[in-house]
Amino acid sequence: MKDSVTEEHLYLGFSHQYRDCIFPLHTSISLFLLSYCDCKLFKVFLVPTGEDVDDQFVTKSCFGDLEVHLISRCQLPVVVQSCCLPAVVVKDGKFCRAGLSVVLRHIIQKTYEADPLKKDVLELLGFKKTCLKACAEVSQWTRLCEISIPLAVEGFLTASPEHCHTIPPDILQLERKLGEPVRVHNDDKIRRQKLQQQKAGAKAAVPGLGKEATEEGKTVEMHEHPLPSLELSIAFSKLLVQEVPDGVSREAPHIRRTKTSDLPLLDHVFAEGLYFTLADVVLLPCIHQFLVFSKKQGKNLVNLPLITRWYQRVQEVPGVKKAASKCNMELLQLPELMSAPEEQLQDFSSVPDELEEENEDSHFIGGPRPTMTKLMENGIEAKFSPHPCPSWTLDWTNLPSAVNPGEGKMSRDRALRKQQQLNNLVAAVTKLAKPGDVIVDFCSGGGHVGIVLAHVMPLCQVVLIENKELSLMRAKDRSDELGLNNIWFIQANLDYFNGTFNIGVALHACGVATDMVIEHCVKSRAAFVISPCCYGFIQNTVKFKYPRSHQFKEILSYKEHMILCRFADQTAVQLPPERRLIGKQCMGLVDLDRAWAAEDRNYSVQVISMEPESCSPKNNMFVGIPA
Numbered sequence: 001m002k003d004s005v006t007e008e009h010l011y012l013g014f015s016h017q018y019r020d021c022i023f024p025l026h027t028s029i030s031l032f033l034l035s036y037c038d039c040k041l042f043k044v045f046l047v048p049t050g051e052d053v054d055d056q057f058v059t060k061s062c063f064g065d066l067e068v069h070l071i072s073r074c075q076l077p078v079v080v081q082s083c084c085l086p087a088v089v090v091k092d093g094k095f096c097r098a099g100l101s102v103v104l105r106h107i108i109q110k111t112y113e114a115d116p117l118k119k120d121v122l123e124l125l126g127f128k129k130t131c132l133k134a135c136a137e138v139s140q141w142t143r144l145c146e147i148s149i150p151l152a153v154e155g156f157l158t159a160s161p162e163h164c165h166t167i168p169p170d171i172l173q174l175e176r177k178l179g180e181p182v183r184v185h186n187d188d189k190i191r192r193q194k195l196q197q198q199k200a201g202a203k204a205a206v207p208g209l210g211k212e213a214t215e216e217g218k219t220v221e222m223h224e225h226p227l228p229s230l231e232l233s234i235a236f237s238k239l240l241v242q243e244v245p246d247g248v249s250r251e252a253p254h255i256r257r258t259k260t261s262d263l264p265l266l267d268h269v270f271a272e273g274l275y276f277t278l279a280d281v282v283l284l285p286c287i288h289q290f291l292v293f294s295k296k297q298g299k300n301l302v303n304l305p306l307i308t309r310w311y312q313r314v315q316e317v318p319g320v321k322k323a324a325s326k327c328n329m330e331l332l333q334l335p336e337l338m339s340a341p342e343e344q345l346q347d348f349s350s351v352p353d354e355l356e357e358e359n360e361d362s363h364f365i366g367g368p369r370p371t372m373t374k375l376m377e378n379g380i381e382a383k384f385s386p387h388p389c390p391s392w393t394l395d396w397t398n399l400p401s402a403v404n405p406g407e408g409k410m411s412r413d414r415a416l417r418k419q420q421q422l423n424n425l426v427a428a429v430t431k432l433a434k435p436g437d438v439i440v441d442f443c444s445g446g447g448h449v450g451i452v453l454a455h456v457m458p459l460c461q462v463v464l465i466e467n468k469e470l471s472l473m474r475a476k477d478r479s480d481e482l483g484l485n486n487i488w489f490i491q492a493n494l495d496y497f498n499g500t501f502n503i504g505v506a507l508h509a510c511g512v513a514t515d516m517v518i519e520h521c522v523k524s525r526a527a528f529v530i531s532p533c534c535y536g537f538i539q540n541t542v543k544f545k546y547p548r549s550h551q552f553k554e555i556l557s558y559k560e561h562m563i564l565c566r567f568a569d570q571t572a573v574q575l576p577p578e579r580r581l582i583g584k585q586c587m588g589l590v591d592l593d594r595a596w597a598a599e600d601r602n603y604s605v606q607v608i609s610m611e612p613e614s615c616s617p618k619n620n621m622f623v624g625i626p627a
Contacts, residue, residue: 006090008110010042010103011076013085015049018157020328021289025150026100028285028327030086033104034066036281036323037111037121045071047085065326079488082463082499095476095489099496100146101132102467104278120319126277135467135493137516137541144173145271145282153286157293167303171290174271174283178306182266182273268306269313276317284314284324291332301334308334368567368586371560375589378555382588385606388623392427394419394452402481403455405448420615421531422452424608425507428529428623435459437502440526442494442517443509447475453505454479454487463488465497494520504528508618511537515544518594521624522601528624531610535568535590535618548597564590571617580617591620602627 012027022028027046034042046068073081080087083098088106097106105125112122125131136143152170271279287307294301301308314320315331324331375381396404396419405422406415426449433439437460441450444464454462464487466472472491479487490497494516504521505528506514514532521528540546540558547553547561556564568590570583588607595605603624610619 008042008088008090009045009077010107011045011047011071011080011085011087011089013049014046019292020330021285023154025154025286025289026086028289029100029150029282030103030107031066032285032323032327032329033107033278033281035326036319037107037118039107039111040066041110041114042088042107043091044068047071047073047076079463079490082488082497083490083492084496084498094487095472096491097469098490098492100282101136101142101278102491102493102496104282105132106469108278123275124278124281126272126275131272131278132282135495137493137495137512137543141177141272141279143542144170144177145279149174149283149286153290156290171287171304171307174287175304175307178268178271178310180268182268268310271310276314280310280314280317284311284320285327285329287311288324288329288331291334295332368563368582371556371563372582372585372589374560375552375555380551380555380589380592382585382592383607384588384609384620387424387608387611388431389427390611393423394426394456399452399455400482402478403452417615418448420612421507421610422448424610424615424621425449425505425529425531426452426456428621429453429503429505430457432503432527432529432623432625433457433460437461438463438500439503439505440465440497440499440501440520442504442506442520443513444475445471445507447472447478449505449507450487451475451478451482451484454484455482458486461486461488463490463497463499463501465490465492465494467491467493500524501526504530506530508533508616510534512539512541512544515548515594518598518622518624519543522598522603522626525626527626528622530622530624531616531618532587532591532594532620532622533618535565535587538562538565538590547593549593549595549600551596552593561590561593573614573617583617587618587620591622595622595624598622598624 010030012022012030013024014027015023017023022031033039034044044066048070077089077096079094079096080089080098083096085098086100086103087096087098088103089096097103108121108124112118122129132142132145134142136146148170152168156168156171266274268274270276271283288311291301291308291311311332312334315324321331404415405418406412410418429439439450439453439457439460440463441447441453442465444450444466445468447464450462450464453460464472464475466475466489469491472489476489479489494513497520501524504517504524504526506517508531509517511534514530515538517530518528520526538546539562546558546565547556552561564586567583568586571580571587573580575583591607595607598605603626605622605624608621608623610616610621613619
């Protein structure tokens with residue numbers, strides 16, 4: 001293990017304790033992962049939501065061998081006070097990670113960096129290390145694991161008796177997900193192996209698993225009976241660092257000739273498919289509490305055979321029972337549930353899946369002209385306000401090299417275009433800002449906008465928010481080189497930032513992210529300067545429905561609005577001029593809809609073309625000011 005590891009502070013919310021569980025469930029999940037990883041790298045703080053908390057009671061229950069400290073919300077580092085918990089920050093630092101998935105992924109990475117022998121911990125991040133990496137606003141799976149299931153279970157546990165008879169829809173959604181076919185990066189090969197096993201009528205047992213297996217010299221209880229499926233063989237071979245037997249991997253010639261469409265589908269072993277990942281760690285404390293409460297209430301779990309089977313299987317993973325014991329979680333031993341008769345099962349296909357229903361109409365054929373004509377007939381055309389300062393520019397030649405975007409790995413032409421884009425945004429922010437203002441650079445990437453603003457406006461506090469860790473680390477390195485003291489860095493999804501601010505900025509916020517930034521600004525009554533991007537990625541989400549404004553809703557359907565969004569991306573320089581013009585008009589219409597939606601909420605909004613327009617194919621810019 002590496003000796004010199006910078007101490008980091010982990011802040012967890014605390015509302016109450018019920019039996020063997022700390023609430024909110026995000027805190028129990030974080031503590032469970034720390035125990036599973038056997039991670040002591042963080043100084044852990046509980047942040048009570050109320051004032052009446054017994055110090056001795058809180059610090060000695062449900063934490064195993066972790067030392068936990070109490071701290072009030074007002075004692076938190078200022079950057080953490082702007083974030084939802086859980087959150088991690090380097091001691092006395094300005095770099096904060098916030099939100100459940102971001103914090104859990106960071107715990108895993110730090111554990112592995114401190115002890116590279118813990119490869120099983122790193123494997124929790126899944127194939128290409130992307131498990132729960134996508135933000136909840138755009139990933140239904142991340143949202144289900146990170147937000148929906150924990151909230152559903154918390155609501156179920158606190159509901160009145162008459163309201164806790166029905167299984168929460170999000171739990172039913174998980175049951176349905178566990179019944180869907182598994183897709184993994186090498187599924188063709190595994191499906192051929194499964195076909196061969198089926199043809200041979202084999203009942204292959206999990207290699208090396210009997211009643212018990214050893215983990216670092218310690219006994220680990222395993223399943224009493226052989227686990228017959230190929231999927232289980234592969235999953236547990238990986239967990240126990242064993243090779244799949246040769247007999248499983250060889251394929252007969254007739255198996256190799258079988259069409260992919262004729263191969264059997266793979267079944268779930270764990271939440272994301274064949275392998276134990278961070279998603280299972282997140283779900284286990286939640287489902288455990290749901291099952292404990294259901295059993296106490298005498299509820300029949302026959303409608304959840306896949307969840308109960310998953311719950312039993314997760315307990316067989318080396319290290320899970322030990323971690324649960326440390327967290328005072330008394331895992332249940334449930335009987336194997338067979339699927340109930342069809343008439344007794346709830347219709348999982350009827351579980352509401354708003355996003356699928358609303359977006360199923362997004363696959364369409366046709367051009368934008370009928371939609372544009374329809375708007376024109378109703379007096380709506382793309383319109384752009386004159387640029388307030390088209391010739392304004394920063395003195396790039398006299399700025400420190402770390403401020404200049406060209407210091408990265410950009411070509412000279414791209415660096416020039418990036419400078420031109422920054423001229424537009426910085427000019428607009430300069431006209432709006434005053435000393436003492438807090439300026440938030442949303443979707444900051446490598447910090448091109450935020451670092452320039454922090455350098456040229458030393459009397460303002462600048463906050464960079466970005467979900468991608470590597471991008472934000474590059475921004476921090478540039479800031480450190482400049483010696484900036486008026487800048488914070490927050491690695492988080494936008495929803496986990498809840499601080500107050502005066503101006504929101506975003507350069508090329510992708511798809512729905514533009515609307516998320518506008519929403520954050522409107523809620524804080526902050527001005528905004530935003531350049532949108534990736535119109536083709538716009539689609540209905542849990543929070544955002546399109547069109548946005550009442551004027552567009554009265555005229556266009558969702559499908560017609562999506563046509564505008566798709567063609568708004570047709571502005572690349574290599575396209576024919578006429579096509580680019582149509583793309584620019586579609587961009588203008590989509591952004592006009594956004595502008596009018598903000599004006600409905602008492603904002604004055606201008607849609608402007610950046611100067612010169614050649615600085616980017618996506619050269620629209622909003623400037624919004626609260627009335």
